[in-house]
Amino acid sequence: MQPLKIVTDHFTLQGHSLKHLEVGCQDYAYSFTNGDLSVAIVSDGCSSAPNSDVGARLLVITAGHILANWLPDTLDENPGATVEWLRTGFETQLVQQLDMLFTVFNQGTFLGPLLLDCTLNVAVRYKDRAFVFMFGDGFIGVDNLDGTYQ
Numbered sequence: 001m002q003p004l005k006i007v008t009d010h011f012t013l014q015g016h017s018l019k020h021l022e023v024g025c026q027d028y029a030y031s032f033t034n035g036d037l038s039v040a041i042v043s044d045g046c047s048s049a050p051n052s053d054v055g056a057r058l059l060v061i062t063a064g065h066i067l068a069n070w071l072p073d074t075l076d077e078n079p080g081a082t083v084e085w086l087r088t089g090f091e092t093q094l095v096q097q098l099d100m101l102f103t104v105f106n107q108g109t110f111l112g113p114l115l116l117d118c119t120l121n122v123a124v125r126y127k128d129r130a131f132v133f134m135f136g137d138g139f140i141g142v143d144n145l146d147g148t149y150q
Contacts, residue, residue, distance in 0.1 A: 026118075028056040030064055038125040039067050044138065049117035051110075056118045058101055063122060066093050075126050083131045090122075090133060 026045030032038070043059045045052030070093060075081060098116060105111050119136025132140050142150040 026053045026056060028053075028060045030060045032064065032068070034068060035072075036127045037068065037072055039064060040123045041067075042121045044119045044121075044136070046114070046117040049114035050112050051115050052117050054111060055115040058105075059098065059116060059118050059120055062097050062101065063090075063094055063120060066090065066097065067122070067124060071124065072126060075129070086131070087133050091135070 026047050027043065028045070029040075029042045031040040041060045041063050043056035043063075045056035049055075067090070071086075071090070074086070074089065078085075102116060105115065106113070119138055120134070121138060121140060122133040123140075124131055124133075134140055144150065
């Protein structure tokens with residue numbers, strides 16, 4: 001069987017109702033494929049939280065870095081790992097990294113305590129496994145090859 005070919009792409013678009021804020025898009029998306037690993041990450045910053053546009057970027061970049069460096073080895077060493085176990089490990093690393101970033105960025109900067117007031121959605125494919133992590137509100141839909149939707 002041929003390995004599944006994954007092509008990733010991403011973009012963000014600021015809604016017309018937020019243009020008056022003049023702070024740019026509060027969302028950030030990033031995707032990449034590296035060998036057997038394909039990742040798509042979206043963060044939705046809270047428009048009422050100052051500087052969540054910066055926070056959304058930090059969140060996505062940090063999550064991508066963790067997934068690229070931690071997930072392949074973790075799955076290879078634990079082939080039967082459950083999605084819940086993986087989510088917990090990913091979340092632990094993400095919180096630790098963000099805590100360090102938050103501490104550094106809020107020492108004498110203007111970014112403020114609501115910097116990371118964002119949701120995070122992560123879709124991952126590694127070899128023959130695929131899963132999704134979601135932190136915050138929202139929903140995830142799946143279009144199946146047979147045309148059905150979940």
